[in-house]
Amino acid sequence: MRRSDTRAFWLFVGPFAVGLLAFVYVPIGWSAALSFFDARNTVTPTDFVGLANYADMLTDGPFLRSLGTFSAFALFIVPTTFVLSLGLALLVNRITVMQAFFRSVFFLPAACSYVVASLVWKLSIFNGVRYGLANTVLGWFGVDPIAWVGSTDPPWYWVVLVTLRLWLQLGFYLILFIAGLQRIPKHLYEAAWIDGAKPGWQTLRYITLPQLRTTSVAVLLLNLIAAYQAFDEFYNVLGTAQGYPPFARPPLVYLYYTSLGSGEQDFGHGGAGAVLLALVIAAVTLVQGKAITR
Amino acid sequence: MKVLRYLALSVAAVVFLLPFYLIVRNGLATEAEITARDWRFFPDQPHWENFGELFGDPAVPILRSVLNSTVVAVLQTAGQLLLCSLAGYGLARIPYRHADKVFYAVLATLMIPAAVTFVPTFVVVSALGWVSDLRGLVIPGLFSGFTAFLFRQYFRTFPRELEEAARIDGLGHWGTYWRIVVPNSRGFFAALGVIAFMTSWNQFLWPLVIAQDQGSWTVQVALSVFLTAQSINVHELFLAAAVSITPLVVVFLVLQRFLVRGVVESGIKE
Secondary structure, eight states: OOHHHHHHHHHHHHHHHHHHIIIIIHHHHHHHHHTTBOOBSOSSOOOBOTTHHHHHHHHOHHHHHHHHHHHHHHHHHHHHHHHHHHHHHHHHHHOOTTHHHHHHHHHGGGGSOHHHHHHHIIIIITOSSTTSHHHHHHHHTTOOOOOTTTOOSSOTHHHHHHHHHHHHHHHHHHHHHHHHHHTSOHHHHHHHHHTTOOTTHHHIIIIIHHHTHHHHHHHHHHHHHHHHTOOHHHHHHHOBTTBOOSSSOOHHHHHHIIIIISSSOBHHHHHHHHHHHHHHHHHHHHHHHHHHHO | OHHHHHHHHHHHHHHHHHHHHHHHHHHTSOHHHHSOSSOOSSOSSOOTHHHHHHHTOTTOOHHHHHHHHHHHHHHHHHHHHHHHHHHHHHHHHSOOTTHHHHHHHHHHGGGSOGGGGHHHHHHHHHHTTOTTSHHHHHGGGGOOHHHHHHHHHHHHTSOHHHHHHHHHTTOOHHHIIIIIITGGGHHHHHHHHHHHHHHHHHOOHHHHHHOOSGGGOOHHHHHHHHHHHTOSOHHHHHHHHHHHHHHHHHHHHHSHHHHHHHHHHHHHOO
16 A cells, blocks of 8 residues: 555545535535424524424425325335236246347337326326227227216326326336346256246245246345336426425425425425435335345 | 237236327427317328427527537536445545445445435535526436445456556556456446436436526426416427437437346445
């Protein structure tokens, strides 16, 4: 270890470290500090309020409701994504002709932004009037047009949001599963076959799934974290020029409107909400990680 | 059994491709065809003149926003690859007493969900006066702890013999990195680069927060404004969407093997 090494180390790592400090550590520290102040329309507040912002957020109906709604959303979307992407991966992995073609087709939506997908889902597929694609197809079977985005009882908008997210993210997890499947040694299947295991359910249960453990954990955790951080498609499908409706509000949409979106910029409550959301995600991730790696 | 498998996959494939078709169909249709009572899968003829209408509409800054997105995505990809690979190489290969502490400081940022930091980062960026500014759009996204972490893990597996040969030839750390390590790691750079480009092009929340003036809108922000305000002809909006995804579909089709590698590297090695 020489002095010239120390200098070289900082020449290599220094620019990145400075940026990380300025755009990750300072913002987080600053925002955590703001969460203890009455910081309306200012980022250099003087009015210290202690834990009052946290108390407000935890007794405040909308924020808690949005955390609750998105826990339910995560409970639904995570297993659904898991089963569908694994199922598709198993199918794609089993075929020989046109395998690359099918893989590309299912992965292609990953190139599409949530904004563009929202546009197609809201204005074309799930348009509430008769000329939407879904209503046209339902019309063939004599079903009356459904107001997909506008109706709250029953909450049809979940059909719109869930199918959109599935379409856009399935391919990403499919790629992870296919990579995982291709790492499973072939001789395991041959051995199982000699031992009399029936191909299909038995090999899936006793060889494929255990061998996919690392991949499965990664898929579940990435998917769970993504579900709590949903923003783009909710903002674009349900939001209007007048604002966002009081239902199906992701935590990030709530924070966006509290801190930046409309009129008053309340960084105190926004900061407190960000800290709480980060804690929820960390806790849920830890619990899930523990539960599946045990 | 085999036939059933192909049948199931083909049905799924049609469903997955349908939204792309709808973008093109609606983008090249007339307003009357989109809102017709009897919705038809194939309108009579494509209306290519819609392109002229879209690009000539002064109220819709589509070209400007595509240009902004291109500049942001290119700068962010290049900057992130350079800064994060340098940091990753330093952490992996240059001996320094406190290297572990620096590495843990990078690792700690991976625990923080990225989207949670948008409010705090806005506070800092607005204090710097970078709102509605290219710097505000590009710079905060350059310092990805995750990308630096992936580079460090990768460089630790880089064959030491090559580096030692470079050292014997009289190259310093920089020469080794730039002349030996980078040229022999093109595939890895390409994999992370394609991911960075797509992520940057498609990102929405940060540009929404930071690009407040119309002149600084990225293409996602522009589409979103017209979608939520519904202040535009539907066929124009769909054609703009088609324009916005064309670069990415091209990148996807041409560089797909790097993209797949990037997804696997960043998804599993976490």
